[in-house]
Amino acid sequence: MSDSPSYEIVVIATSLGGLAALTRILLDIPPNFSCPIVVLQHRKERPEGDDLLVQLLDDRVILDVQPASQGVYLQAGTVYVAPPGRHIRVEKDRRIHLSDEVKIGLWRPAADELLRTVAASYREAAICVILTGKLFDGAKGAMAIQAGGGTVLAQDEASSEAFAMPRAAIATGAVNRVLPLNEIGPALCAMVMPDEPCR
Numbered sequence: 001m002s003d004s005p006s007y008e009i010v011v012i013a014t015s016l017g018g019l020a021a022l023t024r025i026l027l028d029i030p031p032n033f034s035c036p037i038v039v040l041q042h043r044k045e046r047p048e049g050d051d052l053l054v055q056l057l058d059d060r061v062i063l064d065v066q067p068a069s070q071g072v073y074l075q076a077g078t079v080y081v082a083p084p085g086r087h088i089r090v091e092k093d094r095r096i097h098l099s100d101e102v103k104i105g106l107w108r109p110a111a112d113e114l115l116r117t118v119a120a121s122y123r124e125a126a127i128c129v130i131l132t133g134k135l136f137d138g139a140k141g142a143m144a145i146q147a148g149g150g151t152v153l154a155q156d157e158a159s160s161e162a163f164a165m166p167r168a169a170i171a172t173g174a175v176n177r178v179l180p181l182n183e184i185g186p187a188l189c190a191m192v193m194p195d196e197p198c199r
Contacts (some may be wrong), residue, residue, distance in 0.1 A: 018133065021181055026063055029188065039081045041082070111138035126145055129155075136164065139168040152169065
């Protein structure tokens with residue numbers, strides 16, 4: 001038996017360059033992955049029910065990819081994609097909560113808000129990953145994850161299309177590991193399922 005921490009959720013925040021980065025990571029995650037994965041990417045709003053990111057990821061990876069819908073209970077091995085134009089939270093009931101409240105900083109959805117709620121709900125059982133993107137959303141959220149005892153990973157500069165988001169998180173001192181993109185998926189597998197072989 002492993003004495004590694006027992007993780008219960010992975011949250012991935014990204015912006016510019018996110019589709020390629022997310023695809024690369026999720027291709028390394030097996031379908032029996034024992035955590036839900038919540039994905040938040042800054043992007044333009046689209047017509048109701050037309051979520052291109054969900055479609056693209058679902059076409060490219062083996063994992064079940066779903067839009068993050070109000071009231072859905074998070075299930076292991078499933079990727080939940082935050083809808084554009086709505087804040088997403090995961091509260092103590094482990095269900096998704098969406099809102100149309102005003103932007104936080106420049107963003108809706110805001111990674112900081114999602115990570116804040118995940119930190120409060122999951123504490124040391126949370127993993128946060130900050131990927132390629134512009135500006136600084138996710139930095140405060142990374143601090144909340146760290147303060148709750150969770151683990152924070154960030155993409156390195158060389159593999160990032162835009163390094164501002166990872167750089168801002170790293171600058172807070174809350175990031176546990178800075179990794180190239182191709183090492184993030186295997187790292188997540190090793191952390192979440194240390195006794196299982198990775199893909």
